[in-house]
Amino acid sequence: MGRLFGTDGVRGVANADLTAELALGLSVAAAHVLAEAGTFAGHRATAVVGRDPRASGEFLEAAVVAGLASAGVDVLRVGVLPTPAVAHLTGALGADLGVMLSASHNAMPDNGIKFFARGGHKLADELEDRIESVYADHRTGAPWERPTGAGVGRVRDYDEGLDQYVAHLVGVLPNRLDGLKIVLDEAHGAASRVSPEAFARAGAELVTIGAVPDGLNINDGCGSTHLDLLKAAVIEHGADLGIAHDGDADRCLAVDHTGAEVDGDQILAVLAVAMRERDALRSDTVVATVMSNLGFKLAMEREGIRFVATSVGDRYVLEEMKEHGYALGGEQSGHVIILDHATTGDGTLTGLMLAARVAQTGRTLRDLASVMERLPQVLVNVPDVDKSRVTSSAELATAVAEAERELGSTGRVLLRPSGTEPLVRVMVEAADIEQARSVAGRLADSVKSALG
Numbered sequence: 275m276g277r278l279f280g281t282d283g284v285r286g287v288a289n290a291d292l293t294a295e296l297a298l299g300l301s302v303a304a305a306h307v308l309a310e311a312g313t314f315a316g317h318r319a320t321a322v323v324g325r326d327p328r329a330s331g332e333f334l335e336a337a338v339v340a341g342l343a344s345a346g347v348d349v350l351r352v353g354v355l356p357t358p359a360v361a362h363l364t365g366a367l368g369a370d371l372g373v374m375l376s377a378s379h380n381a382m383p384d385n386g387i388k389f390f391a392r393g394g395h396k397l398a399d400e401l402e403d404r405i406e407s408v409y410a411d412h413r414t415g416a417p418w419e420r421p422t423g424a425g426v427g428r429v430r431d432y433d434e435g436l437d438q439y440v441a442h443l444v445g446v447l448p449n450r451l452d453g454l455k456i457v458l459d460e461a462h463g464a465a466s467r468v469s470p471e472a473f474a475r476a477g478a479e480l481v482t483i484g485a486v487p488d489g490l491n492i493n494d495g496c497g498s499t500h501l502d503l504l505k506a507a508v509i510e511h512g513a514d515l516g517i518a519h520d521g522d523a524d525r526c527l528a529v530d531h532t533g534a535e536v537d538g539d540q541i542l543a544v545l546a547v548a549m550r551e552r553d554a555l556r557s558d559t560v561v562a563t564v565m566s567n568l569g570f571k572l573a574m575e576r577e578g579i580r581f582v583a584t585s586v587g588d589r590y591v592l593e594e595m596k597e598h599g600y601a602l603g604g605e606q607s608g609h610v611i612i613l614d615h616a617t618t619g620d621g622t623l624t625g626l627m628l629a630a631r632v633a634q635t636g637r638t639l640r641d642l643a644s645v646m647e648r649l650p651q652v653l654v655n656v657p658d659v660d661k662s663r664v665t666s667s668a669e670l671a672t673a674v675a676e677a678e679r680e681l682g683s684t685g686r687v688l689l690r691p692s693g694t695e696p697l698v699r700v701m702v703e704a705a706d707i708e709q710a711r712s713v714a715g716r717l718a719d720s721v722k723s724a725l726g
Contacts, residue, residue: 301341461497
């Protein structure tokens with residue numbers, strides 16, 4: 275059995291890769307591991323369990339709840355809520371762990387299990403490895419320790435969760451959204467009730483699309499991975515801006531009043547300037563990944579804000595933020611972490627903060643986002659190569675050095691081996707798109723020659 279946990283929990287096609295048996299077993303293993311780590315020591319354990327609207331979430335939720343209760347954990351079932359809501363409630367309710375069933379922006383047939391530790395934090399790799407080990411031992415014959423009688427966990431619905439989470443979101447806003455007309459695209463996902471409620475309470479006039487989940491339509495041609503419907507709706511309704519979430523609402527992308535996309539880098543830039551103005555940007559530093567557009571780095575330099583780059587993945591952004599106490603970080607894809615108010619990427623919170631900046635300044639989102647200019651970026655995937663030699667090939671190092679000399683200070687080259695496929699990703703940024711394409715093509719040829 276290969277490693278079950280990926281970069282964001284356990285994910286696969288529901289009822290094929292991710293079965294009820296696997297969900298139940300992992301939940302029992304998680305309870306045992308966290309208990310051994312002392313998380314449950316001295317008191318009866320409690321878990322918060324939520325899901326997105328996927329049809330498969332119904333049976334997977336039942337399996338997870340059964341597994342936790344059979345291990346002696348009391349369960350608060352919060353129903354359909356965003357991933358960051360489950361993380362928030364895990365911390366706010368003093369629960370010992372949280373479980374979210376979602377495959378985020380993936381298509382409907384997929385689903386996933388994400389575990390949160392006490393406080394609503396993602397599990398460290400070491401705890402994930404231990405959960406897998408305990409689960410594997412059980413599959414090969416090691417028996418579970420099973421409570422009986424009054425020792426089994428109790429299950430109840432926690433319907434207050436939605437209102438509690440919305441109140442938190444609205445309560446941390448620096449100002450209201452009165453006077454703004456906003457289109458929300460909920461991706462027929464987990465934020466279909468939460469996000470409109472939060473924006474309405476904050477004072478915005480709303481037009482909502484993609485907010486009628488039926489279990490089968492999540493992320494289907496809508497949400498943060500398909501912005502065309504949102505762009506059209508913003509223009510049709512004369513809105514000030516549009517906000518798009520993905521299926522579990524841990525992402526946020528935006529559209530300005532002209533229908534132009536505002537990506538995660540631009541959102542980070544707008545929020546970084548806003549937070550610095552109100553002394554909320556600790557160490558005047560923002561954290562993003564190496565895939566952030568060079569225009570973001572240059573904009574932060576102009577604004578006197580330090581930029582720290584991490585490996586690709588919001589978990590690495592979060593690790594850097596927690597280690598050094600930074601307040602803001604995120605990814606180009608729209609994962610934005612505002613650590614004073616959330617333990618993970620929160621798309622609804624991000625959208626609210628972005629809209630609050632528009633309302634506070636009286637400027638358009640288009641104007642605010644112009645703080646950075648997105649440089650043309652070309653990405654080429656080079657398949658069927660030995661990706662392990664990316665950093666050791668002298669021939670490739672020479673080709674990269676030549677490309678960097680040609681691009682100078684207004685361009686950038688990044689060669690990155692894929693984490694899941696036998697290919698190397700070549701990314702080139704330049705002030706001119708034709709130059710970026712030319713350099714990327716030559717580097718792709720060099721990767722084939724050196725690593726093929």
